[in-house]
Amino acid sequence: MHLIGCVNMHAVPSLNDIHVIAFCAEVVAGGCAVEVPCLPRLDRPQRECFPIVEETISLHGGTMLTGWAIWEWPKLFIEAEFHAVWSNSEGELLDITPRSLFSTHIVFLPDSSVNYDGRQIDNVRKPLVKDHDLTRFLFIFRRQFELLNKGDLAFQHGPISLPQKSLKELRGLQKEGARLERRLHNRYIQHPKE
CATH class of the missing domain: 1.10.287 (Helix Hairpins)
Structure with a gap:
């Protein structure tokens, strides 16, 4: 959820940074984040991952993987946004959700302990300073x-x-x-x- 917004400072963090690894371990005990390529379905609304992934599964098969997209506001804070990615029939993970700012990949932390039931889930944020x-x-x-x-x-x-x-x-x-x-x-x- 990004409601404050005069300046968009979100960035995809480096998967290998120590503070990113530590944050991911706090969000999901024993969790391991992965880089997931972005291939957004531009004909769909931005930031609506769950219905987009469900629709894609009905059209092309595959499964939904829930977890957290990890974002960083460099020098300020790191954040986990509840998210879903599509696992296609070959098992390849793809982020198919359009966003206002394009990136080639996201850092994704799988989390099978949290299921989406239609209820909004707040982001997890941790200050870096x-x-x-x-x-x-x-x-x-x-x-x-x-x-x-x-x-x-x-x-x-x-x-x-x-x-x-x-x-x-x-x-x-x-x-x-x-x-x-x-x-x-x-x-x-x-x-x-x-």
């Missing part, structure tokens, strides 16, 4: 998820309606999150000199 603004920024992600997935909302996809009080809080969180994101970007992300 000690920073008060980052702590607040990550709290905002969690709070936005809570607001958007309270009760039956957890099973709704696409546009949803929120009570006025929740909507007001969400807008405030988004404004604060955008300010914090700019501040963190300026503090930690290097810009090439012109």
Whole structure:
């Protein structure tokens, strides 16, 4: 879930970085992440992995493998996003879900202990630095998820309606999150000199 968004800092981390290996071991005990090639079905909506994989299985066979796509906001935090990839009839894993930013592959951590039942599942995030603004920024992600997935909302996809009080809080969180994101970007992300 990516609700704060003035600057898109997500990157595919290196599978061999020690902090990536350690994070994956925290998310799935004994888990081992793999690189999965991206071959997005561009005729499908972005970030809707579960219905896209299910449809692809019905058309072409294969199976669904659930787990976590691992992303990193370099120098700031690492994140696991609940995700599904397609295992084709030859057993090759492919990420067929379109995203706004294309990459040639993702880092995927299989996790058979978590099944998708239509309910939204929040990302797992871990800071890479000690920073008060980052702590607040990550709290905002969690709070936005809570607001958007309270009760039956957890099973709704696409546009949803929120009570006025929740909507007001969400807008405030988004404004604060955008300010914090700019501040963190300026503090930690290097810009090439012109």
